[in-house]
Amino acid sequence: MAGATGAIGRPLLALLIADGHEVTGMTRSAAGAQALQAAGAEPVLADALDAAAVTRAVEAARPQALIHQLTAIPPRLDPRKIERDFALTDRLRTEGTRILVDAARSAGAERVLAQSVAFAYAPGEPGCVHVESDPLNASANPPKQFRRSAAAIAELESTVLDAGGLVLRYGYFYGPGSAISRSGSLCGDVIRRRLPIIGGGKGVWSFIHVQDAAHATVAALTNGTSGPYNIVDDEPAPVCEWLPALATALGAPRPRRVPSWLARPLAGGYGIATMTAAQGAANALAKRELGWRPGYSSWREGFRTALA
Numbered sequence: 001m002a003g004a005t006g007a008i009g010r011p012l013l014a015l016l017i018a019d020g021h022e023v024t025g026m027t028r029s030a031a032g033a034q035a036l037q038a039a040g041a042e043p044v045l046a047d048a049l050d051a052a053a054v055t056r057a058v059e060a061a062r063p064q065a066l067i068h069q070l071t072a073i074p075p076r077l078d079p080r081k082i083e084r085d086f087a088l089t090d091r092l093r094t095e096g097t098r099i100l101v102d103a104a105r106s107a108g109a110e111r112v113l114a115q116s117v118a119f120a121y122a123p124g125e126p127g128c129v130h131v132e133s134d135p136l137n138a139s140a141n142p143p144k145q146f147r148r149s150a151a152a153i154a155e156l157e158s159t160v161l162d163a164g165g166l167v168l169r170y171g172y173f174y175g176p177g178s179a180i181s182r183s184g185s186l187c188g189d190v191i192r193r194r195l196p197i198i199g200g201g202k203g204v205w206s207f208i209h210v211q212d213a214a215h216a217t218v219a220a221l222t223n224g225t226s227g228p229y230n231i232v233d234d235e236p237a238p239v240c241e242w243l244p245a246l247a248t249a250l251g252a253p254r255p256r257r258v259p260s261w262l263a264r265p266l267a268g269g270y271g272i273a274t275m276t277a278a279q280g281a282a283n284a285l286a287k288r289e290l291g292w293r294p295g296y297s298s299w300r301e302g303f304r305t306a307l308a
Helices: 030-038 051-061 079-085 087-107 144-162 185-191 210-220 239-250 260-276 284-290 299-306
Strands: 014-017 023-027 042-045 065-068 111-117 166-170 172-174 207-209 227-231
Touching (some): 023 030, 065 087, 079 087, 079 260, 087 144, 144 227, 185 239, 210 227, 227 284, 239 299
Parallel strands (some): 172 207
């Protein structure tokens, strides 16, 4: 999990954990296999949409638990072309999830965990911070650009929960390997002053450091019951607060401010929404039921220390 980047770029990956905590990692690339070996896992190459290959890999590993981290999000997203950039990931969230869950059942896995996101809730009242029982965006006629992805997220969760699994709704990742890191695309845009505060910057984001996400995932292997959990830090924050703080942590110039109408041709409707109308998520349930606490309780501390 150390290289996980959630909604902003990560490779295909599923982890199969056997008795004795032996880990098999399923990936589609030689580079992914090398990374898994370096991390101490046994790599297996398989196409996540090839049901027969996945079933063979899972049954061979005979895992006690399966962690579904399958996505194929490019390192750099174009907010105007979200449908294109998420095309394969949406298939992995639907077809790929069904294949993995069926394989886990066939292999007798006792627990299935799956990656979801903490920023796909249906819009609530202004200033709302979402809890796990709130409805997802798929139920609220989301913007056309995001409609297929919202439906795919909802289907992933339904498939996993119907199998008695746990869904981990990660916030926006920051830290090594993510887009919000020294080498990441979002930080590169901040350094070059290409990521402005749009409108009033009132969109609220919930963050999580990749290491804290990993710790939450490990906790969910033995704690919690079937259901969704928000894996986020303690401080949801509006763009107008966190973006200048990120620039400061990176030693970058202060972000520009751009009105929504002027930014729309470059950011698209989806980009405008994430910067002006996004809403955060609460982590009380994960703390209580998973016995987990984020090491970086706030992105403020995390940006200063993890990205310095």
